[in-house]
Amino acid sequence: MKSGPVAVIGAGTIGIGWAALLLARGHDVRVFDPADGAEVRLRDGVEAAWPALERLGLAAGADRSRLTTSATLEQALEGATFVQESGPEDLEAKAELLADVDALAPEGVVVASSSSGLMPTTLQQMCSAHPERVLIGHPFHPAQLVPLVEVVPGERSSKEFVKAAFSFYESLGKRPVLVRGEVPGHLTNRLQAALWREAYSLVERGIATVGDIDTAISSGPGLRWALLGPLAGQHLSGGPGGMAHTLRHLGPPAQVWMDDLGAPRLTPALTDALVAGVDAELEGIDQRDLVAQRDELLVELILRKRDFPSLP
Known part of the structure; x- marks a missing residue:
């Protein structure tokens, strides 16, 4: 993969998880989200995720200062080496967003959508320039911790881009699985x-x-x-x-x-x-404590599983 920033489009819960993980794996990360307060939520979310990522092990060069927010989609995509789209799960909004991403992203770069339910072929139909590079890269919440990512090609997906997506996710420590057919909800x-x-x-x-x-x-x-x-x-x-x-x-x-x-x-x-x-x-249980304890045990489990390579 060429050297350069990874573009994360959308700074909701999933986009924040992707941004935190990418920073922890030593990438420059550019995020675009025009919503009010998006930058504050993004930086607060990355800060909150960082201790767990430190326990899992940071890559050389991992640094939160490598996170930048972009005022425009064009700025976020300039020179990007991978695009992870995590915008709203709304077909009309997704069509407008992906059409712009397709037109602006550098050639030869994977455009992966975090969509949990939309079909990749539907997303490709929104992209007239390079539909062959558009696919689903669906993570599992919390995206910065859980290794799973589902790679779902569409009818026009190129094997080259599917392979590139797999390699990229594996470089992040993810466990990608290939979904060999398009069905609602993926796998x-x-x-x-x-x-x-x-x-x-x-x-x-x-x-x-x-x-x-x-x-x-x-x-x-x-x-x-x-x-x-x-x-x-x-x-x-x-x-x-x-x-x-x-x-x-x-x-x-x-x-x-x-x-x-x-x-x-x-x-x-x-x-x-x-x-x-x-x-x-859950009566009487603080949900913030519940999430913190869940994530702490997730980290322990992920670390321990690394010591048992026979587990598939």
């Missing part, structure tokens, strides 16, 4: 949605409280899922026979469970029940 949000769907159904049917569902996951399979994915974990549960043994013996009852999963609708009544359930679960 990980669909997996989350499958779990949310049944959790909502169980609450709706009165089978479990919100708090009990969270405890069941965070004190049960969630602990394993942080170390091994659900399919590798299923393989290990089969002992020496592995996945084949598991599916032979647990496949039939698992099919019954899957066939019995609910199909809830987020009605006002269910929405109210879910909100009330979370409020009851």
Whole structure:
């Protein structure tokens, strides 16, 4: 990758996470966000993220002073070697923004969108100059800590740019995964949605409280899922026979469970029940403390996982 700044377009929660991570990995970072108060939120967010990034290890040259904000999109993109777009998830606003990014970004530079749900082919249709370089680079919150990033090519994506995006994200310490088809929610949000769907159904049917569902996951399979994915974990549960043994013996009852999963609708009544359930679960807990403790444990887990290279 050529030497030069990385452009982050949009300084919301995700854009701030990207900016902090890029600075920690030794990049010059230019950020453009025309919203009122964006620069203050950006710099406060980077400051708040920095201690955790220091614990994870800073790259040579990492320095918060390498962060600059740009008055115009053109200034932010001048000489950029990679563009990470993290603007609002609004189709009309995204179309205008990406058309301008496509026209102004240097040739040969990846334009990656952090979009969690828009299709890359839809985004490419907004870019008449170089649609082949436009793709999804969707991180997972908090973006500065969680290694996952989903790379989703569109119909007109060039393999060269997909490869360049992978290499760049790996250089940041990310774990990119290639999503081989365009589906709403990409990969990980669909997996989350499958779990949310049944959790909502169980609450709706009165089978479990919100708090009990969270405890069941965070004190049960969630602990394993942080170390091994659900399919590798299923393989290990089969002992020496592995996945084949598991599916032979647990496949039939698992099919019954899957066939019995609910199909809830987020009605006002269910929405109210879910909100009330979370409020009851977290009553008396300071959310700022909750976030700080979550991030502290995330850092510990990420550091410890580095010592166990056999974990996929």
